[in-house]
Amino acid sequence: NSCESPKSKYSFSQSHPLLEHLQQVFVTKNPILCAQMKKRFYNLAAGSEFCKLHVPFEDYCIPTRLADVEDLAYPLFITARQFYVILDNSLGEDETFFPRLEDGTLNVKISSSDYDQGSEECLLDLDDSDTDDDLGFELNDEHTINKNTIQSTSKISLTEISSLYFIEHIWPEIRKKSSSPHVKSLDPQLVWMEIKSTIKGSVQAMKNGNGYLSLEEYEEVGKKMAPNFVGKRADVYKLFEYYQEYLKQQRYNKSLFDECDLLHSLHQRLSKLEDLGWSIHHFFIDEVQDFTQAELALFVRTCRDPNGLFLTGDSAQSIMRGIAFRFSDARTIFHDMQELTRDKRCATQVRTPNIAQLTINFRSHTGILNLASSVIDLLKNYFPLSFDHLHGDQGMFVGPMPVLLHTCVASDLALLLRGNKREKSQIEFGAHQAIIVQSESAKSQIPEELQGAIVLTVFESKGLEFDDVLLYNFFNDSVVDKEWRVVSEFLQCNSDLVKNNEKVFQQPHPLEFDELQHKSLNSELKYLYTAITRAKCNLWIYDCNEHKRLPLFDYWLKRDLVKVVTSYDSVTNEETLFSHTSNPEEWRKQGDYFTKKCLWEPAMKCYHKAGDKHLEMEAKAFSLLKKKKTQSSNQDESNKLYTMAAIAFLDSDEAKHDPSKEHILCAAKCLNNARNYGKAAELYRLLGKVSIERQKIFNLRDIRKIPSMMNSNIDGKSQEVQQETVLQMHAAGNQKIDEEVEETIEMPGMNMLKKQHTKTGRGKRKQQ
Numbered sequence: 001n002s003c004e005s006p007k008s009k010y011s012f013s014q015s016h017p018l019l020e021h022l023q024q025v026f027v028t029k030n031p032i033l034c035a036q037m038k039k040r041f042y043n044l045a046a047g048s049e050f051c052k053l054h055v056p057f058e059d060y061c062i063p064t065r066l067a068d069v070e071d072l073a074y075p076l077f078i079t080a081r082q083f084y085v086i087l088d089n090s091l092g093e094d095e096t097f098f099p100r101l102e103d104g105t106l107n108v109k110i111s112s113s114d115y116d117q118g119s120e121e122c123l124l125d126l127d128d129s130d131t132d133d134d135l136g137f138e139l140n141d142e143h144t145i146n147k148n149t150i151q152s153t154s155k156i157s158l159t160e161i162s163s164l165y166f167i168e169h170i171w172p173e174i175r176k177k178s179s180s181p182h183v184k185s186l187d188p189q190l191v192w193m194e195i196k197s198t199i200k201g202s203v204q205a206m207k208n209g210n211g212y213l214s215l216e217e218y219e220e221v222g223k224k225m226a227p228n229f230v231g232k233r234a235d236v237y238k239l240f241e242y243y244q245e246y247l248k249q250q251r252y253n254k255s256l257f258d259e260c261d262l263l264h265s266l267h268q269r270l271s272k273l274e275d276l277g278w279s280i281h282h283f284f285i286d287e288v289q290d291f292t293q294a295e296l297a298l299f300v301r302t303c304r305d306p307n308g309l310f311l312t313g314d315s316a317q318s319i320m321r322g323i324a325f326r327f328s329d330a331r332t333i334f335h336d337m338q339e340l341t342r343d344k345r346c347a348t349q350v351r352t353p354n355i356a357q358l359t360i361n362f363r364s365h366t367g368i369l370n371l372a373s374s375v376i377d378l379l380k381n382y383f384p385l386s387f388d389h390l391h392g393d394q395g396m397f398v399g400p401m402p403v404l405l406h407t408c409v410a411s412d413l414a415l416l417l418r419g420n421k422r423e424k425s426q427i428e429f430g431a432h433q434a435i436i437v438q439s440e441s442a443k444s445q446i447p448e449e450l451q452g453a454i455v456l457t458v459f460e461s462k463g464l465e466f467d468d469v470l471l472y473n474f475f476n477d478s479v480v481d482k483e484w485r486v487v488s489e490f491l492q493c494n495s496d497l498v499k500n501n502e503k504v505f506q507q508p509h510p511l512e513f514d515e516l517q518h519k520s521l522n523s524e525l526k527y528l529y530t531a532i533t534r535a536k537c538n539l540w541i542y543d544c545n546e547h548k549r550l551p552l553f554d555y556w557l558k559r560d561l562v563k564v565v566t567s568y569d570s571v572t573n574e575e576t577l578f579s580h581t582s583n584p585e586e587w588r589k590q591g592d593y594f595t596k597k598c599l600w601e602p603a604m605k606c607y608h609k610a611g612d613k614h615l616e617m618e619a620k621a622f623s624l625l626k627k628k629k630t631q632s633s634n635q636d637e638s639n640k641l642y643t644m645a646a647i648a649f650l651d652s653d654e655a656k657h658d659p660s661k662e663h664i665l666c667a668a669k670c671l672n673n674a675r676n677y678g679k680a681a682e683l684y685r686l687l688g689k690v691s692i693e694r695q696k697i698f699n700l701r702d703i704r705k706i707p708s709m710m711n712s713n714i715d716g717k718s719q720e721v722q723q724e725t726v727l728q729m730h731a732a733g734n735q736k737i738d739e740e741v742e743e744t745i746e747m748p749g750m751n752m753l754k755k756q757h758t759k760t761g762r763g764k765r766k767q768q
Contacts, residue, residue, distance in 0.1 A: 021071035024282040027299070029290040031079045032597050033463060037286070038077035064104030066090040066278040080295065081110070084262060087302065090278065091269040097262050098158070108158040111629070161247070161258050166192045174242045180235050187520050190228050191239055198226045199240050200260035201292035203333060211264035212240075225332075227385040228519055263294045270301050279304045287463075288313035288330070297333050306334075306350045331355070359391050363465050365399025368535050371561050375529045377497075381490055382513055383522040402532075402539035404553055406504065406566040413449075413542050429453040431582040431590035431606060432467040436531045438477035446472070452609075454590075454602040458527045461534045464597065469535035474528060475552065476545035483521045485511035487551040491558060499560035508550045528552075584610045591615060600626055617652035621645045621666070642674035661687060 028034050042058045045051035057073045066086060069076070078086075088097050089104045099107040159165070171188040198221060199205065200212045208214075213221070215237045229236045250256055283299045285291065288311040300306050311330065334352045361369055373392045407413055434454045437443055443455050450472070456464070475484065489510040491497065532539060541562075543549035556562045582590075591606030595615075600623035607616035624645040628638055646667040653659045668683035 020279050020281075021074065022282075023069075023071070023280050024075040024284065025083070025280055026075060026077045026284045026286070027080055027083055028286040029080050030287060030463070033286065034077050034079050036596065041075065041077065062086065064089045064100075066280070069278075080291070084259075084266065084298075085110075087266055087298075088262070091266065091273070095265075095269060097265045108156050110158050110160065156255060158255050158257055161256055163189060163192050163196075165256075166243075170243060170246055173246055174239055177242050178239060180238070182232065182235055183239065185517075186236075186239075189523065190519055191236060194226065194228055194236055195240050195243060196260060197292050199237070200258070201263075201294045203293050203297045205260070206264055206267040206294050206297060209268075211261055212244075224385050227383075232516075260292075260294065263292075263298060266298060267294070267301070270298075276302065276304070280308075281305055282308040282310065284310045284312075286312050293330075293333055296330055300333065300350070307353070309353075311353075357391060359394050361393040361395055363536055364393075364395060364533060365397050365537070366395035367399040367401045367561075368532060368539055369393045369395045371402050371539070371556065372529055372532045374556065374559055374561055375525055375532065378487060378490060379522070379525050379529075382486065382518070383525070386522050400538060401561065401563045402535075402541060402556075404556065404562045404564045405540060405542040406553075406564050407542070409544075413447075430468070431586040431609075433469070434461070434464075434466040434534070434602075435470045435472050436461050436474075436534060437472050438474055438527070442473060442477045445477075452605075454594075454605060456599065456602060458531045460599055462530055464534060465536055466534055467536050468538040469531070469540070471531050471539065471541045473543050473545070474531065474541070475543045475548040478524055478548065480518075480520050480524050481548060482511060483518045483524075484548055484551045485509060486513045486518060486521065487555045489513060491555050498558045500558055502557065504557060504564050504566075505550055505554045508554055582609075588612055588615075591619070595619065598622075614652050617648045618663070621648035621652065621670075624648060625670075639674040639676070642670045643676060646670035646674070646679075 026034070026037055028037075038058075042055060045054050054072050057070070060070075060073045062073070062076065062078065062082070063069055064086060067090060085098065085106065089100060098110075101107050161170070167188045171191070175183055195201075198213070199218055202213065202221070202225075204217060205212050208217075215234065218237055219233050223230050247256065247258060280302060281304050283303055285296075285299065288296070290313075296309075296311075299309060303309060331352050334350055364372075369392070376392070379386065405413055429452050431454075434456055435446065435450060436456055436458060437446070439457055443457070446455055450470075453470070478484075485508055488508045489512060492510050543553075553562075557564060587606045587610035591603045591610060591612070594600075594603035594606060600619045604616055604619035604623055607613075607619055622645075624641050628641040628645075649663045649667040649670065653663050664683050664687055668680045668687070671677075671680035671683065
């Protein structure tokens with residue numbers, strides 16, 4: 001988007017010099033949710049006489065400083081990461097955490113946060129420059145980036161340490177260094193949560209000069225605030241010190257940063273300001289359970305009215321890796337920060353807000369809500385400090401009981417789901433049905449009969465809703481095993497909950513709960529709760545692991561919350577079957593729904609069923625780029641994924657029979673990142689980007705030794721002449737270079753683009 005402001009004669013400050021325009025900001029971690037809220041606001045504004053002056057600012061490019069944002073650009077709809085980046089530059093250009101260009105824009109590419117992997121903007125942030133450069137930078141002792149060590153004008157990639165990065169890359173190194181016999185039994189996800197939410201993510205850590213709690217301060221943190229490692233905090237703190245040491249050693253080569261260090265930099269610089277220099281009157285923060293205390297305290301400090309925060313969320317759905325959140329803890333932030341009322345910029349007293357519970361559930365019926373409530377009962381009993389204790393949700397209407405499929409064989413499952421449609425080898429699923437699994441790896445284990453369905457992980461499904469949901473192998477793919485048996489102990493101790501004594505399952509063996517050994521069950525129960533509540537009408541639960549599923553299956557049956565289906569004969573009518581069909585238009589609309597959510601793989605499946613090859617290939621391209629961005633892979637695998645994405649972009653245009661400059665440019669960037677410079681150059685030529693084309697062709701000289709193939713009489717010529725010579729040789733179709741330099745890759749869309757380019761060229765010559 002252009003950063004030029006829309007033309008408007010309206011200026012609130014000029015019309016009312018003694019007043020400020022109301023400036024509000026909507027913030028969430030999820031860029032997809034953020035985009036949807038923005039779209040809904042501007043759709044409403046377009047039909048309102050009062051708000052129509054805001055409409056031209058829908059595509060407004062937010063400046064790099066908050067003080068430069070125009071009045072009518074508010075309300076802003078931005079992600080937390082975008083806000084931190086803008087705030088970083090708004091607190092003084094000389095002390096920014098991130099390297100900046102002269103105009104204040106970032107001189108780095110930030111990647112690998114837990115939420116931004118799948119967005120279109122993130123996936124298309126591809127490199128146009130030579131990918132062989134190994135660029136890096138150093139961090140100062142204050143954890144800000146040393147701008148003097150930046151080695152190139154090209155933007156470098158800066159990677160945030162996410163939970164996944166910590167577990168896969170840092171935790172193995174920490175385990176090697178630690179001599180503690182207990183470290184092997186610790187869950188790295190819980191250790192990361194302790195670091196991110198408490199040791200480095202607490203309000204007190206932001207006040208400390210080094211950005212983290214001392215061991216003494218950490219041990220004084222109350223059990224309610226940090227319940228995971230009471231009695232083992234000295235051991236965990238030692239692991240944290242290993243983490244800090246790793247970060248210091250690797251930050252140059254790996255270009256890593258910890259978001260907590262960014263937050264600490266912002267807090268410290270804010271504390272030195274006498275006046276902010278801008279005004280934000282209200283923050284609306286959605287999915288607040290995804291934020292740390294340090295982040296929420298930052299919003300209090302940057303709001304002109306410290307009581308102007310509106311927070312919404314559900315702590316029972318706090319499945320964001322590394323975040324421990326409760327509304328009761330959020331209230332303590334306001335209590336701790338009442339000292340801000342003595343600050344010059346605070347015109348009002350900071351108040352501790354009340355919590356208002358929303359008890360009416362408009363998505364699911366009572367059958368599904370009762371099952372979800374049974375999971376909350378387990379959380380209340382075993383992990384009472386991990387979430388807020390609220391009244392149970394009330395459904396607006398009664399609905400069918402969730403169904404447990406009492407079979408361990410996938411073929412039997414297919415028979416139950418297919419019903420009387422046995423002539424088809426693959427089950428027919430509808431556009432508003434979904435299969436939810438534990439993880440990405442679990443997707444690859446889906447049997448052939450179910451591959452026609454939309455398949456999502458629990459994390460991907462967060463915030464979505466479907467008419468029907470099949471929860472597939474949740475317990476089999478769970479990271480916990482025997483821990484599930486504590487559910488049987490809970491039922492044994494609460495016999496008044498038993499409503500059904502029917503003996504369908506083998507009796508499980510109860511396991512006594514151990515607070516230290518069974519902590520991982522907390523996150524698994526929250527995952528289970530999130531998965532259950534994605535269903536609006538029907539919920540089917542299947543699991544092939546009879547041992548791991550038994551405690552919950554028995555628990556639900558005895559509480560009379562589920563119906564058990566043991567065979568096809570027990571299905572009474574067609575309505576209870578999961579199998580369903582949808583027309584192409586329904587599939588296309590569902591594809592659009594997933595595209596808005598940046599869930600490219602299910603979108604691709606929907607467009608395929610709708611018969612829309614153009615949108616299917618476009619979604620496939622983004623799906624491949626997401627796979628490259630989120631999965632570790634070697635250079636050969638990366639090149640393959642980039643090349644396949646380029647082909648998909650071109651195939652999308654071929655299906656539409658109308659070349660798109662955006663898709664051609666995306667394909668060219670993909671090929672460049674795949675180091676297929678020759679093919680990239682062809683696409684840049686079609687776009688008229690001759691200078692970039694020349695660079696891509698010249699890149700072949702270093703990689704494929706083109707000079708050895710060229711006539712020796714040009715060896716003494718300048719680099720620019722050599723580039724031009726190679727360009728001319730390629731443009732002339734030198735077969736020897738093509739065979740020696742370029743990999744043989746079939747790219748059907750390329751031929752269509754060349755024909756279109758030739759046709760356009762002939763038309764221009766006729767006009768001349």
